[in-house]
Amino acid sequence: MKKLIPALLILIFTSQSFLGQTVPTVHAVGAMKDMGNTYDLKVWLDTLPQKSHLYGMGPYDRMKGEITVVDGIPFHASAFEDGKAVVGQSWDIRSPFFVYSNVPEWEVFNIDGPLNSVEDIQYKVATLAKEKGYDLKEPFAFKVAGEFDQLTVHIVTPRNPEVEGYKPDVKSQKFISKNEKGQLIGFYSEQHQGVFTGSKSFVHVHYLKDDQTFMGHLYKITSGDRSFKIYLPKKNNRVKTGMRVNDTDFSKGRMGHIQNIDLDDLVKFHGHLCDGLVVGHLALQExxxxxxxxxxxxxxNTRIVSQPSPCLTDVAIYTTGARYQFNTFYVSKDIDGLFTLQRMDTKKAVTVRMNKGVKPKEIDKLGALAVKGELPACDLDKLKKMEDDFTETLLSTDPGKNFTVSETTDFKWSPVLKNDFIKTDILNKDKEKCNKNNQGK
Known part of the structure; x- marks a missing residue:
């Protein structure tokens, strides 16, 4: 029995080192303070990943209005005519800055008013979040639902003559509603002033009427002593994806430049988040x-052999620093796993494999059709949704259950140069968008 205790302790330590209680990540593209006078567009909402439970906000196009995404539904509102707001829904819209988070589940709490200013909302949200164990140093989304005595909501209007809806000296339209039911959608952050919150605020808040006919940026609020429901993102087990790496400190430098690299860094290098990138990252981490x-x-001190997938090869070279021209990286379909890697000082080599049954078979089935160019546009969207769901599964389960690492005792470094692999992640780049009325093409 005593011999089992150390092993048990190792298992407990391993689990704790990889999984933690976290809230869904908040992402920011562009910044409020960087818009200048041109309001250059930084994000096309159609390119955002994992839209099914997305929440987000930002200006609509070059200040043509407001964008609010609520549980995967993208609303945009404009006010080109005096006293009239028009609300539409589309992913085919752009923004000069945008904050978003994918929140599949919420924790619901009852609170009493008053909420008589945006500052009151900030205080109530921060106080409740701290009381419930949320880390206020980490940004998070929130919602407040109920009936409000009076709301003043503004919708920005274009500031440049060449933009549709421009009126001289008019930067926004304000709308007042009384005794109206709806929800406030917001983001809290103590680290993003001037990015997606104002320079003197920790929150950015939009309002959506219950019947979805009106939406805009919250300017003023009066609630009286009504009761409300505050929604905070449910904390879930989440894989810790950071790695500590050691590099030289300049072009001819010494070792000792220690830094952290994370999945978000890989996404920027690779171009997008996808299940293959997450598979590679977690497998290589193991x-x-x-x-x-x-x-x-x-x-x-590390060299690596990778399967030819564009996702896996990007993970391999970015994470390990290996390159073909330095005889530390090559690609081969002959390895029995995702990667085989070796420490050059000790010569110890390991191979990492994804366990059978972890990846849904339907993903590979549809993926094979997509590579051949035989997958209809709407099924391509279906494949993306399946891959996004698989990504979430990988990031919320212990990698030790999904991947197996074994020592490769007879490993021989045999670099080959081969450049006719297919870059599968760009084959459908010109594919038409899904038309619900013509789903078979």
Whole structure:
């Protein structure tokens, strides 16, 4: 029995090192303070990943109005005519800055008013979140639902003559509603003033009427002593995707430049978030932990062989620092796993594999059709949804259950140069968008 205790302790430690209680990540594209006078567009909403439970907000186009995404429904509102707001729904819209988060589940709490200013909302949200164990240093989305005595909501209007809806000296229209039911959608952050909150505020709040006929940016609020429901993102187990790496400190430098790299860094390098990128990142994290048990990865001391997937190869070279021209990276379909990697000082080599049954078979089935160009546009969207769901599964379960790392005792470094692999992630780049009335093409 005593011999089992150390093993049990190791299992407990491993689980805790990879999983933590976190809220869904808040992402920001562009910044309020950087819009200048041109309001250059930084994001096309149609390109955002994992839209099914997306919440987000920002200006509509070049200040043509407001955007609010609520549980995967993208609303945009404009006010080109005096006293008239027009609300539509579309993903085919753009914004000069945008904040968003994918929140599949919420925790619901009852609170009493008053909510008589945006500052009151900020205080109530922060106080409740802190009381419930949320880390106020990490940004998060929130909602407030109920009936409000009076709301003043504005919708921005264009500031440049060449933009549709422009009127000289008019920067927004204000609308007042009384005794109206709806929800306030907001983002709280103590780290993003001037990015997606004002310079003196920790919140950015929009309002959506219950019947979805009106939406805009919250300017003033009066609630009286009514009761409300505050929604905070449900905290879930989440894989910790960061790695500590050691590099040289300049072009001819010494070792000792220690930094953290994360999945978000990989996304920027690769171009998008996808299930293949997450598979590669988590698998390689498992393998590198085996080679570097102290948790500090020497990127000058690692070489790697990767399967030819564009996702896996990007993970391999970015994470390990390996490159073909330095004889530390090559691609091969002959390895029995996703990656085989080796420490050059000890010669220890390991291979990491994804366990059978982890990945849904339907993803590979539809993926094969997509590679052949035989997948209709609407089914391509279906495939993306399946991959997004698989990504969420991977990021919320222990990687030790999804991947197996084994030592490769007879490993031989045999680099080959081959450049006729298919870059599968760009094959459908010109595919038409899904037309619900013509789903078979």
């Amino acid at each position: 393998a590198l932990n085996e080679l570097y048990p102290d948790g500090l990865i020497d990127r000058t």
